[in-house]
Amino acid sequence: MTIREISGLVIATLLATGCTASEAVGEGGFPPGGGGGRPPVQPPPQQPTSRLLPAALVGVWNGQDSRGIGSWYLAFQADGRYRRSNERRGITITGTATVQGTVIMFSPEGGRPYSSTWAAGGGRLSIDGSVYLRADQGQGASALVGSWIDTSGNYWATLRISADGTFQLADQAGGGVAGKIVVSGRQLTLQAAGRNPVTCGWAIDNGVLRLVRPDGAVSEYVRSG
Structure with missing residues (x-):
């Protein structure tokens, strides 16, 4: 059998089995299938992102x-x-x-x-x-610290809140009460010895401190120091 006849027989066999030259060799010169082929490309691992804020800001x-x-x-x-x-x-x-x-x-x-x-x-x-x-840090939130004057005509005329979490309420007649103040979010609790604690809602609006008592009564104070 001549070389030409052998070549023709090989080509006829490949055509008969439906296999092409590229399939037999594999794309890019690598054998087809998984055995010994090109290893799959793995994406780089994603680095975790963190949005943790500094404690001083929270x-x-x-x-x-x-x-x-x-x-x-x-x-x-x-x-x-x-x-x-x-x-x-x-x-x-x-x-x-x-x-x-x-x-x-x-x-x-x-x-x-x-x-x-x-x-x-x-x-x-x-x-x-x-x-x-x-405006939130337990006792003596710095937004509240200072001296305030009552402008709503209620009994207490002045309010002083200190950075150590204490307060003093006083009226012009010389009466008054002192104790501790605890701030939690938009509520504050006044705790004085011998008296029941009083929890009020609070907000500061354009320099005016507004306290809302449980019975709905509102006291307004302007900063004096």
Whole structure:
């Protein structure tokens, strides 16, 4: 048999079995199938992302509106979620935040991300120069610390809250009561020796401290120091 006849017989056999030359060799010169073939390409492992915020930032903060319309509350959670609200303006913004050094990146839901500079310490938070005071940290939240004068005509005329978590209520006739104040979110509890604790709702709106008693009575104080 001649070489030409042998070649013709090989080609006829390949055609009869339905196998092509590329299938027999494999694409790119590798044998077909899994045995000894090209190993599958594994995607690089994804690095876990963390939105954990610094402990100094986590919590609730209160700051005045630059136009004097209500007050702004900023609430940061450790996992990076935040809430920014101004009840007087009817604005509430939620989203996520990340921190790198002195830069904080806000990603509001439905809005464009933006960055700001921040610093916190001593119960004060500064974001791009705007100052917020801590409004949640147990006794003596820094947003409440100071002297207040009652403008609502109620019995107590002055209120003084100290950083150590103590308070003094006094009227012009010389009566008064002192004790401890415990802040939890938007509620505070006044605890005085020999008296039942009183829990009030509270908010600071454009420099006015508003206390709402359980019976609905409202007392308003302006800061005097």
